[in-house]
Amino acid sequence: MNDIPPESIRLARDTPGIAQHDAEPQVDIKRMRAYRLGRVQQMLRDRDLAGVLLYDPINVRYANGSSNMQVWMLHNQHRYCWVPVEGKTVLFDYPPAVHLAEHLETIGDIRPARIWTYFSAGDRYDERVVTWADELAGVIRETNPGNTRIAADHLDILGGKALEERGFSIHNGQEVMERARSIKNSDELAAMLSSISVCEAGMAKMQQELRPGITENQLWSHLHQVNIAMGGEWIETRLLASGGRTNPWFRESSDRVIRAGELVAFDTDLIGPFGYCSDISRTWFCGPGKTSDEQKRLYNYAYEQIQANIEEFRPGRTFEDIARSSWRIPNEFVARRYGSMTHGVGMADEWPLVTFSDNAERSSPGIVESGMTVCVESYIGAEDGVEGVKLEEQILVTDKGPQRLSTYPYEHDLLN
16 A cells, blocks of 8 residues: 555554354444534534425435435435434334334334426326325424425425425535435444455456457446446446546546557446445556656646645645645646545535635635545646546545545556
8 A cells, every 4th residue: 555644554554344143243234323413413413404405316315214216316306305403313214115124213103205397297287286285294394393494415395485485495405415425433434444355456446357359338337337246336427538538537438449558537427335434446557558747747737736735634724725735736737637636425426516726715604524535636638639538536525634545556657
């Protein structure tokens, strides 16, 4: 584990397994669920809200631990959850699957969802939304009588109007959830480390299979296979490119054949075991052959940016201050730099967002706190360049300074 500080090595070596064993230290899943629900309810109390209505399946899982066809639910609003400011959650699950969450201690009531999307209701959505709103209004008043201030994360305009007609004022549930999710306890951290272990196993398989003649899609498939085989869930993007497709960034994997002497860059965006995100980037050299001076130059700039910006994350600093003091990107790379310098990470990419020194005011308001987990990004590629380099590390903020959670080694043939 070259270039990894001792504290991060200790964390990596203490990573728990993905299965549960009574003779080994493991993630305490019940304690983790209680902590996460408590975080949400504290945010509700701080904002004098009766509760929050959640449709985002990642938010639902954070609040009560339930999951059901997560990717499908991201674009089909067929399950939702009410989280009151006190007490257990009420889950409205996809009707054929209400049995899936019966074991969860965070849920006080499970009901079939009242689905009124056009996909399911067609031209009867107007009458379906009335049934949905009447039932939900009754649950809200039962769990917190007297307080009509509620929050919602993703709510169709018809649903919002129906709840307002029933006397509720609707507030920003995304803020509630993003703030709640930003600070991890020891169980969340252990779950994240397990996910990163699986992700890096997939990366190792990819690097083992990298050779001239393999296509980008074939190489990328190894990360998916290892993730699923080891209890992971899905991958949010297909960001892998080779040769000239590495510049500019954000091209997704294709059937292009990788050739000797080229750079291959990727961003994992992997949702692994326990539903936690592993967001790591590396750029590799496809041998045989010798790395070029230009490839080394790009790689060393990206490496320098990553190492410098990791050290910026100390508790008490504002995100804007970090942006202002971050590594200065040479002018030739500014036009094609990455979209942000840093973002939060947990069960997916999260708040906060930190920009660059020349637009620091666009960073999220707020301060760095111990217990935050963030991803530090770099993309180095010139407008007139042939290739580019993508690197990214996942770190934990502690009172003693930042600690790397990702441990995959760098390409020392590309480092000066």
